[in-house]
Amino acid sequence: MKIKKIRSVCLILTCIAATGLMGCGKTDTKSDTTKNPVIKIGSDSYPPYNFLNEDGIPTGIDVELAAEAFGRMGYQTEIVQINWEQKKELVESGEIDCIMGCFSMEGRLDDYRWAGPYMVSRQVVAVNENSDIYELSDLAGKNLAVQSTTKPEGIFLNRTDPRIPELGNLISLGHRELIYTFLGKGYVDAVAAHEESIIQYMKDYDTSFRILEEPLMVVGIGAAFAKNDDRGICEQMEQTLEEMRQDGTANKIIEKYLDEPEKYLEVDDLGY
Template sequence: MKGKRVIAGILLVGILATALAGCKNADVTKKEREKPVITLGSDSYPPYNYLNEDGIPTGIDVELATEAFRRMGYQVDVVQINWEKKKELVESGEIDCIMGCFSMEGRLDDYRWAGPYIASRQVVAVNESSDIYKLSDLEGKNLAVQSTTKPESIFLNRTDERIPKLGNLISLGHRELIYTFLGKGYVDAVAAHEESIVQYMKDYDASFRILEDPLMVVGIGVAFAKEDDRGICEQMDQTLEEMRQDGTSLKIIKKYLDDPQKYLEVDDLGY
């Protein structure tokens, strides 16, 4: 009888421990659910933001945002937006911020910024058989960009003397289309973030050649509405810098990109 009582006691302790653990996990989950929600707007731009096989947002910016806002006491809801309408969406309050490999260059007065937290090269890519090897070779050629992106403004404004006059600049609404146009020979070149081009080649087994000279090296940031005075932007800026210093950002970026350290060299970008 004594032995049975001991066994019964052990079982009771185990049941109680399991029940308590379950309660604790439920409390943690409830606490997470009760955190205020930040709505982050982005479009599909691998490897920064895209939907995985289960339809769940993932990527560099998704992971960085999730960790940063967790540290700040928020939960984040990543929503796909029409990239061309990003400014009006953040200004109307429909989203809290824009984060999707978003270049700060030339937009410093348009938003309140957290960053830069990543350095990125804007580059031109051509088909491997192309006779285009330098930027000047683009004279009179047809080039595709995603609309409202930094490469579009670079070729439209041509404030850099290295940028030649194109034959046609074709602006397309979706990232994937510019590569389709290049692969089918509808255009001679495309311009985009280097990481985006490399990721597309990996995903679709495509072979493009990236020109050696970049269009520009830009800082990537998180954009809030200019009139947003909640202090979230400033807190985000500080948190992302802490993540860069403590190695968290490096750990996340290396899951998606080779030579991750170069993307964190933001100190000399001049913002």
């Protein structure tokens, strides 16, 4: 199998401050949060988890969950748009405090200190509607695009799952949007990504792909801190996210972006 990695040269690294939201039930808008310490959260554009709204302000599931959780913990949040391929180096160097952008824990448990899983996600394959690909086995000899350094890239590179056939080409792209452009133009036969991301792209761009019924993997999503981060923030974050799941706050946030929000919170059976 030929493996091709294509990096976009148009990545813009920007740091955009997102005001930390106050905890659930707090309505004192005069509270001065500027004295609270800032947590820098590294992410890339990955709707519906993190993206810029019409006013250029970071929004999305992870942006809101992080702001609420860290707000309860006494922190402000700052969303830092990063090169996703450099996420591990950035968190280990201290340039960012954690990674939170629909980040799969599967296969990475020993690479980071984790808060989570706080959500469940399916990694899936999508094809054009007129495609003759209906099962994972039909991908044999086909060309498939993934976002670089994501879980699907590892799944197809390593092929430790016997269901995964040998591809013709695996195309790794630096930006989420590019994989769908490649699929729509017929440069590849299929793409692999988080199911929520594919659904969001179809909504945003009024296009239609067909998602294969059989998932590549069901994964837990977590917030990743550096392995040697001993500040206790990760452990406090995990506890706070669980409190938000139990008190209904997480459900209320997720339902703004996804149908059937409760199914994304069924994390107890993941076995992490």
